[in-house]
Amino acid sequence: xxxxxxxxxxxxxxxxxxxxxxxxxxxxxxxxxxxxxxxxxxxxxxxxxxxxxxxxxxxxxxxxxxxxxxxxxxxxxxxxxxxxxxxxxxxxxxxxxxx
Amino acid sequence: xxxxxxxxxxxxxxxxxxxxxxxxxxxxxxxxxxxxxxxxxxxxxxxxxxxxxxxxxxxxxxxxxxxxxxxxxxxxxxxxxxxxxxxxxxxxxxxxxxxxxxxxxxxxxxxxxxxxxxxxxxxxxxxxxxxxxxxxxxxxxxxxxxxxxxxxxxxxxxxxxxxxxxxx
Numbered sequence: 001x002x003x004x005x006x007x008x009x010x011x012x013x014x015x016x017x018x019x020x021x022x023x024x025x026x027x028x029x030x031x032x033x034x035x036x037x038x039x040x041x042x043x044x045x046x047x048x049x050x051x052x053x054x055x056x057x058x059x060x061x062x063x064x065x066x067x068x069x070x071x072x073x074x075x076x077x078x079x080x081x082x083x084x085x086x087x088x089x090x091x092x093x094x095x096x097x098x099x
Numbered sequence: 100x101x102x103x104x105x106x107x108x109x110x111x112x113x114x115x116x117x118x119x120x121x122x123x124x125x126x127x128x129x130x131x132x133x134x135x136x137x138x139x140x141x142x143x144x145x146x147x148x149x150x151x152x153x154x155x156x157x158x159x160x161x162x163x164x165x166x167x168x169x170x171x172x173x174x175x176x177x178x179x180x181x182x183x184x185x186x187x188x189x190x191x192x193x194x195x196x197x198x199x200x201x202x203x204x205x206x207x208x209x210x211x212x213x214x215x216x217x218x219x220x221x222x223x224x225x226x227x228x229x230x231x232x233x234x235x236x237x238x239x240x241x242x243x244x245x246x247x248x249x250x251x252x253x254x255x256x257x258x259x260x261x262x263x264x265x266x267x
Contacts, residue, residue, distance in 0.1 A: 006151065007211040009114045013121055013144075015204025020125035022196035028175050029130060032137045035168060036121055039144050042160075046153045049226070051215065055234050058153045058226045062235075065156075065163050066246050070253035072168050076175045077260040089179040 006047040014040035025090045027079045031072065038068050106150055113150070117143035128185050130176045134169055141165050153226040 013036060020033030042061040049057025083089050120139035127133050141164045148157035235243055 003151075004212055004215045005110065005114075006147065007215060008208045009117070009147070011207035011211055012118055012204055013140075014207065015200045016118070016121045016125055018203055019196050019200030022199060023125065023191055023193055025191060026130060028172055028179065029124075029133050031175075032124055032133055032172060035137065035164070035172075036124065036140065039141060039160075039164070042156070043144055043147060046148055046151050046156055046226075049153070050151050055226055055231060056238075058156050058231060059234055059239055061153070061156050062159055062231070063239075063242060063246060065159055067249065069163055069168060070249055072171055073253050073257045074260070076171060077257045079175060080178065081260055083179045 003047050003051050006050075007044055010040045010044040010047065012040075013037075013043070025092055027082075027089050027091050027094075028076075030091060031075055031079075035068065035072070038064060110147065110150055113143045113146045117147070130180055131173065134173045134176060137172070138165055138169050141169070155226050155228045155231045158228075 017033045017036030017040060020036065021030055024030055024033065042064055045057040045061040045064070047057075049055060049061075079089060082094050086093050088094075117140050120136045120143065123136040124133050124140060127136060141160065145157045145160040145165075148154075148160060
């Protein structure tokens with residue numbers, strides 16, 4: 001079997017995550033969908049590493065995971081801050097930058 | 100005539116689990132259940148990593164994503180939503196999003212299928228921790244060090260953001 005199907009699976013997971021980001025309102029569920037997209041990208045990277053016969057793609061996936069961990073820490077801190085001032089975790093309520 | 104191996108069957112089954120759980124993350128109306136479905140998806144993707152012979156990445160996936168990130172997300176859910184239960188105000192109008200998602204998904208899938216259809220698997224290297232460590236500390240030392248600085252910056256940033264008396 002060609003590794004093509006792994007990449008197709010990654011594309012499907014990525015678009016499910018993208019739909020989630022567009023559809024959901026709660027900031028934390030939004031974060032879960034972003035994690036889904038990052039994971040799909042990691043799956044594609046590991047598949048490319050398998051296609052090329054080198055380990056570089058796996059190392060990039062590893063780095064992406066560490067960056068994702070840092071991103072979640074900062075993002076959740078910001079969400080908690082917004083929740084403390086506006087008493088809501090909905091992204092529609094964080095609209096002070098509009099207009 | 101292609102031979103269907105056990106790995107192919109595993110890929111199909113686990114891929115179906117991953118896609119189904121991902122759809123549940125996007126569509127459930129319970130915040131906590133969304134987090135638990137995310138655990139299922141991430142675990143299924145870890146199994147796919149194992150099938151691709153990326154052992155180290157698979158275990159890092161279990162440790163960092165399932166072990167740390169999901170726990171952090173669930174903590175945030177509990178801190179921001181005191182009565183846990185079904186929420187009715189979670190979704191926006193779905194049709195534009197579905198259009199965008201289906202377009203990007205179909206576009207990406209057909210593009211990848213078209214580009215990689217003829218590529219076989221070349222001499223699969225096993226991504227064990229030993230080999231990955233050798234590669235990281237021989238060819239990827241600088242990005243690795245930059246990553247440690249990034250982690251430190253994230254740590255300091257999170258502390259500063261969550262300080263109670265942070266004067267703006």
